[in-house]
Amino acid sequence: MTDDHDGVPELLAAWALGALPPGGGRAVPTHLAGCETCSAEAVRLRETVRLLDGGDPASAPSGNGATGIDGVLGPALRARPALPRVADHAVPYAAAVAGLGALLRELGGRRSWSTPVVHDWDVRDTVGHLIAADQELARHLGLEVRVPPPRGREATPWEADWETRTADVIAYERTREPSETVAEWAAQSSALLATAEARDPELASRAATLMGTRLPVADHFLTRAFEAWIHADDIGRALGLAVPPPPDGHLRRLVRLAVRVLGAALGPSAPPVLFAVTVGGEDARWVLGSEDDPVRGELAVDAVDFCRLVGGRRAPDEVPRRSTGDEAAVRAVLERAASLAWL
């Protein structure tokens, strides 16, 4: 057809829509004048476009009734509120809560609450687990938390206590509607973000031992952000929705905290390794282990991979890495990071 018609049939739709590049339709009018088939097609397509336009062009209203950005942002923010105003240290948690909240809005219909996520948890259980995990900080900050009645002895180690409590919370949440579980998680998160410690860096600098880890309250807020994101990522994978990593500024802070915890776990006499973590195309570097010995190896990983390793979502040999030098020293860092099993 192209041979007979100078390629005009292929151009007619673009021509009718006014979507030809400048000078791209020179062949069209000449050809139409002499070709009945193409001319009929042209008329038909032009009429289709005229009707798409709404018929009479003179009656087309101009688009300028615009109320501007406020008219649009107002209703948007009523549908999903802006982040609460908190101090810098709590912003990553506020953002992670907003991110998980947005993800949970996609549940329902073909995306079921009973979709298996991790361990033997489905989506609702995973949110239940977060309620239990956030309760530690909530209770420390003096919020009233609904703690299921204790089942164990007193003076159990915190791990056992924690296992029992998370199991109790999940069991309780299984008796309720998923929407109630989400509402409870959201209410507790908002309450955490409304505490004086979320707004006042001074107050948040005081240390507290939660889940066996002694850190400033500000860092416990970061840990909450980390956990909310990692579980959102779990849920997203289960549902087939790609959860983006937290904004680079937040990711950097999560990485710094994780590296500090990792450094402490490795101790001051481990073979020193130069450790680099890439966030947004830039490397942050630390020397882990002994400060007195020369560096034995170098290890570089991406921030998201590192967080997944520390969060127990990747095994040491699954993490893409660049490394040189003493392989055993490098391995030791990866193994130790995985053993933190932070969540």
Add this chain to the structure above:
Amino acid sequence: MPVEPTLHKSERAPLDAELHRRLVYGDESALAEAYTAYAGLVRRVAVRVTRSPAAAEDVAQEVFAQLWSRPYAFDASRGSLRTWLSMLAHRRAVDWVRSEARHRKDAAADDSALHAIPDTGPGPDEAVVDRERSLLLHSALAELPQPQREVVHLAYFAGRTYRQAAVELGIPEGTAKTRLRSALRKLAQALSDTADPPDPLWERGA
């Protein structure tokens, strides 16, 4: 018509993904950026279908509220934010016109004054028929397969040439032309399938 730069899919996709990331994590400034870049297009699409600036404003509100409150409804790996917003605005606008038509029909039935269709236009019958056909076409457009719909949206609403549309979608020019042609032929066919249809047309749209 404000024309944003034509970027290749490989340049556009990371920008869309970054904006999406900020929307997911509740960064209001990302919504403001999306508004600045695409509100013109969204209103243009909506006003073309609804013929009503007030309705177009409602559509724009809905579209941006959806982008903000349901960020996961947009998947940057499946298409650009521009075409996604354009297609969402179009669907909402078609819904608006259909529900208007239903109301009007109900009102007309109540009055048993079937021909007293209020319209802002000059109002000869021909104009009314054109409006009905226009809705038919826009309903058909909303049902096109996404690859065809995307090219039509870029060429027709966003004022792109087929070459620019091909660049933005990361497809060969020939493919863009073919998709435009298939799409427009289907629309023309939808029109001739219902040559004289004023009444059943509304039912179909409902």
